Amino acid sequence: MRSLGMAAAAIAFAATGAFAADKPDELKIGITTFLSGPASVFGEPAKAAADMIIEQINADGGIDGVPIAASYVDEGAGGEALVSEYRRLVEDVDVDLMLASISSGNCNQLAPLAEDLKVLNLMWDCGTQRIFEENDYRYVFRTQANATPEMLATVLYLLKTKPDFSTIAVVNQDYAWGRDSWDIFQTALKAMKPDAKVVAEFFPKFGAPDFSTEISRLQALRPDVILSTSWGGDLDTFVRQAAQRGLTNTSTLVLPLAESSLQRLGSALPPGHIVGGRGDHYFLHPERVGDPAFDDFMKAFHDKTGAYPIYPVFHMSQALAAVKAVYAKAIEANGGEWPDREQVVDAMDGLSFQGLGNEVTIRDDHQGLEDQLLGTTAKSDEYGFAILKDIMLFDAEDITTPVGEESIEWLKTLGPDFVASVEPKTYAD
Amino acid sequence: MNLQLFALAFFDGIAYAALVFLVAVGLTLIFGVLRVLNVAHGSFYAMGAYATASTVGAIVAAGYSPWLAFPMMIIASALIGGLIGGPVEKLLLRRIYDMEEVLQILVTFAVFMILEDVQRLVWGVQPYFESSALMVLGTVDVLGITYTAYQLILLPVVAILVLVGLRIFLRHTLSGKLILAVTEDREAATAIGVNVDRVYLVTFVVGASLAAFGGALASATTSVIPGMGADMIVLSFAVVATAGLGRIEGAAITALLIGLGRSFAVYLAPELDVLVPYLIMLAVLLVRPEGLFGMAHTRKI
Amino acid sequence: MRSILPALIVLLVAVTPVLAPTSQVLLTLAFAKGLAVLGIIVLLQAGQVSFGHALYFAVSAYVAASVARSFGGELVTTLLAGVAAAAVVGLVVGVFVVRYRYIFFAMLNLAVSMIFFALLEKFYYVTGGSDGLQVPRPTVVGLTLERGEFETILFYGALVLSLLAAWGTHRYLASPLGNMLRAIKTNEVRLEYLGVSARSTLLSGYVLSAALCGLGGALMAVAQGIVTPEYAYWVRSGEFVFIAILGGSGSVAGAFVGALIYEGVRTYAAAFASDIWQMVLGIVLLVIIIFGPSGVTGLYQRLMDRLVGPARPRGAGDSERAPGAAE
Known part of the structure; x- marks a missing residue:
């Protein structure tokens, strides 16, 4: 027919x-x-x-x-x-x-x-x-990476720049990406830094308009690091509310998707927080500018x-x-x-x-x-929103699950020495 | 859970409850008078937020005082209520008061769908965030936790003012009494010369403005994004049905229940927080079918 | 005369796979939705509207998906499992909600469906969260089929199921039970005086409507190859009611006419006016309600009445809205 x-x-x-x-x-x-x-x-x-x-x-x-x-x-x-x-x-x-x-x-x-x-x-x-x-x-x-190298690169960047932290909390959107990315992040983190302690896990609903309660609790718990793989309006709201109430002074935020929010957040995202962009994606890409x-x-x-x-x-x-x-x-x-x-x-x-x-x-x-790029926020007068410094560029070969293996299982095989074995390209400014 | 955490959950809860109340009270007012469950209510909330965020953003960017954000909220919500809500009632709802309930709900559903796209066409899809109003009020430290004065003090105070104001308006002013008369018995009110059409229009505009005002206040604390209206509708339906349809004080208490329930859930069982409004609604309606403060329906024979 | 056009339409739809093979899947989806809308129409006979019937659509779809995933899945057992699950959940929820009427009935259904929606996202490790569950293609009488053959079989299966369901529902509404159901809308107290329990009457209609929604959901699941929490979202419940009104809430045919028109408008609006498809749908709905509240089938009846004179006393489903029945 x-x-x-x-x-x-x-x-x-x-x-x-x-x-x-x-x-x-x-x-x-x-x-x-x-x-x-x-x-x-x-x-x-x-x-x-x-x-x-x-x-x-x-x-x-x-x-x-x-x-x-x-x-x-x-x-x-x-x-x-x-x-x-x-x-x-x-x-x-x-x-x-x-x-x-x-x-x-x-x-x-x-x-x-x-x-x-x-x-x-x-x-x-x-x-x-x-x-x-x-x-x-x-x-x-x-034609691009997937969640595993994106999260693995984030864990590596965190462990390379802030190896001594001891407690972490997560605030992810309650849908497949929020859950999956936390699974991957957590598995990689436990493999490479078994003593890191997860003190709180929040999965506010997708599109939640208000994170006040989560932020109050985080202020009481004072984790060293707060991970959020949220994006769009959710991420903007969370970062703003966290900054307004001083949470950004006491904890380091790790925001693997915040490259897409930097321009909207303007000066609301203070310096010193870790930002990624799902790959080597940045309008000031150190290897591509010029x-x-x-x-x-x-x-x-x-x-x-x-x-x-x-x-x-x-x-x-x-x-x-x-x-x-x-x-x-x-x-x-x-x-x-x-x-x-x-x-x-x-x-x-x-x-x-x-x-x-x-x-x-x-x-x-x-x-x-696809390579992965992460950096730490810094103030920029030229742009009026945070730009990235201390950029690291991870080679895709090092951090992508080998062909035929299952990501979570593969991540479990990584040990603490994996951190040192991966050598990203670094850029001072 | 110690006393400190209890206090914290309580503060978070009332701030949230205040916003929920402002939106729900408009919905319940409209239902009480027009007997129409207005799905488009969420659109007024979203448009109030968009209008405030964009105008305040422009005002602050132009170098004017961020304190102007507060009058701007009131102006923006009145404009949305009057310019969008007014025509919706006058041109559309007026034709459907005699129709079946389901058709009335669907008409407002259609308005909601249309307004969703109108928002996209006017404001685009990028999130707006304009928190000047919140920033100028500064922060307050309670038990070692930093709160914004806007959420901890201003929102609850505004909610109480609206509640008291509505009560005085309905009970002690002529227009308010007319509204109550129409609510009580439309035909009798018409017979004694009340202009029912006008009462309906005024009520709808006031209700829509309240939703927009809720959005305007919320815009200082949250990203204004496409789809924010849809979530608010379901939540305010839950409040209104739990409270008893048309019960203003009931809406306040239910909003408080839901706000506190939600924030305690975040402390005790974070995975449950989205379920809280619905669980409260189910529990209440199973015990009291007409809602917490509703009156039993007399059946026609 | 009156039945010429409907018969022609059924015939035309039946030969679609030959004439326009690419609309075959679209029509299958429309049938799936039409079945669910049929469930809404049953309740509308009793004057009740549910803004939560996506619950049964989703329950059935997820059960069908699990059956297809874990037991290899034969088409018939997959569909039956889904429908059975929807009917059971319908019975349990129904026992509670039939005590309520009008807005409260609508709201309680909404609440239950929203709870289920939230649970689907919460129990991520079972339900796949917002990514949903993939539904492997079921076998048909033991045969593993290519997509093309399967879709053709599914299309004719859906067509036959829809005709059967429409006929069965029509019979139900014409039966004494169906008449009692309609009496809930017109005068519930009189029904009680006659010694009939309004609640158990409504419950029978409620379970039927849940099962019909379930059939639609299971069909949708195997046709789409994926189930997502979106199946349970309140907007989908609203969509069912929307289609019922669009097609005409008075007749069983309205469900399918409405679904065909709705899917067509939605698909082409999304394709050719991707910026404003919601607005297009909203305007269509407004126009229908204000200018033809009895829906497309109602307009057709009126047209026929004018052309060939009023019909013989009609059976169950096609009741016109009695003046004054509306509150």
Whole structure:
């Protein structure tokens, strides 16, 4: 029955359907991103970045002469609408590949679907480490890191900069990411510093408007370190309320996602707290600043949106860099001819590409190897919001779960000497 | 749990309760008079917060005194109540008072959906945070714990003022008495020449302004984000149903119960804190079906 | 005459997989929601509205997911397990909530569903938290199928289930029990004077509605391949009521007509007006309520009445709202 429809489609679009190796008029990409709901703090900048990057690629002659045409899907519209729209793009619009998605829940849902629909799917932003540890996919790849290296790098940075702390508390959002990231962090911490004591665990609900009670309790407990992997409005609220009541003077905050909140927080986040950005994502990236392409993009993005790029922008740039790179590689492998879609999927294996951050390589299990950058907040008069100093850049190879292993089990095998064995690049200012 | 922790949980609880009360009291007022459960109430709360955060942000950025934040809160909530709430009542709700309850709720649900997108179109999706009002009031140390004066003192005081003010307004002013008359018996009130349409409009605008005022006060303590209205609706429904529909003093006591319950939960059983409002509501309604202070419904034969 | 268009629509829907294969899944999802809405419509006959029926949708979906995950999962047993769980929970909760009416009925249902929603997120290690649980594709009579074949089977299964459920519900509403259920709306006290227990009558309707929501939820779970706490959120309960009114709360057909229209509008609004899809839905709802409160099927009835004259005394479900019945 499906073939009937396919035949109809083939007649209608003879040029694209019948001869896969013919160059299409345009390369169609579907992109899922949050345009509504709290996670649109990530989705909107990423969409703006995608528009800018695609415009640039097309102005430079597209992919081997083929311009890119992007369609966007709102992840905030809910599960059914997302799936329906995903299928519509794959089956009716006949997109060449999909970039999906921000939410790990949505990645869980879309990865098996992509596999069945035989469409190349780049997971451009979601963080769950489980996807490739629990399943094998042919069509699904991740063009960025996952929760394990992100949290492991955070633990390492903490242990390298503040080795003597003894107590820690956690305030994470009560949903999968908040729980998962704490599991990983806690497992790594216990393996490398068994004497660290967890004095309180709070999981206020996602979108909680008020952390006063948690903060009162934390003031009474006075932990040396407070971890929060929250993001968006939740993180802003927590940091502000903590700062207003002096909690930031008595405890060091460890905020692995706060790179995306620095500009909004302004002077509310005082110096001396640890901040990460889910990868080597920072608009003052010490290895990238000075590269004209990087500097130009930072400026152009600021001109367009009024803010400097945050990590989802970097993730989007990496996914689109992967698209560019994989087509170049597949075309070369195909003797200069336009590749069919299976050839493009084949070319993804071992692909290296560079977006706004350092180079990323796709491993055998389809996981991307992405470096991790963390730093400590410092006051900046130039920007009016905190910038990072004492930056460490961790090599992805050192901190990513080896292929075929399960993250939590692997983390348990690490010992206290692991801290010294990882040598990140450090930058003084 | 020692005495100190008990005291701390109590202080956190009343600050939260004050905010919840301000929003819920508007909802219960509207229900008491119009007999419509207004789902869009959460939108007024969110819009009050957005309007305050954005205007105060602009005022402070322009170099004016942060003390202006306080009058701005009142102005912003009155504007939201009047300019958004007024037309909603006059153009939409007025057409549906004769309809079934479920249709009335759905109309307000539709308004809620529309206003959600209006907020996004007007204010975008990036969180706003504007705490000038909170900062100028400084902090207070109690039992070695630092509180903000805004949350510990101002919010409860404002909540009590609103409660007392509403009581005086309803019992001792002409407009208030008219509102009570319409609540008691709409037809009789019409018969003696009360302009019911006007009473409905005024009540709705006041109720919506109270929700917006709750949002305005909350905006100094929290990030203003898309979707903040949806959570508030469910919470204030829980308060209103637990208190007994249309009971203003009941709403105050229930808000206090929920606020304290929640903060004690954070100390004793943190995993339970989100469940507290619903557990209280279930427990109350199972024992007293008409709510804590509600009156039994007379059935028609 | 009156039944020509409905028959045509059923026929048209039945050949969809051939004509427009890509809408097949969309229609399956619409049927799943339609079944849940049917449950809402049963309660609406008694004048009661639940803002918490997503509870049964979610209970069934999570049970179906667990069955499919742990026992390999045969399609029929997966669905049955889900429905059974929803009916049992419906009975337990129902015993309490049937004592209440109107707003309190709506609010209590809301509270119970919100508690379940919070628990789904809390018991992260069992439920997968907000990421949800993946539902492996169940086998059909022992056969492991590719996605394409499975979806076609699921589509026709959903179509048949929907027709059966619609017919069964129609029969129920036309039965003495169904008439007693409607009497709760019109005059509950008189019902009691007749020696009928309003509570147990409402309870029977409540359990039926929970089971219907459960069937929809289990179907949704296997069609989507994932269950998330979103299944239990109050907005989804609101959506069911929304669809019931959109389609027409008076008739069983309204559930499915409403669901088809709703899914269509929502999908295309999300695709072509991704910034304002909520606003589009809200406006559609307002227009329906203000200009046609009996829903799309009600409009159709009125149109037919005008064209071919009033229908013969109608069966159960299609009661018009009696004037003055509204409070």
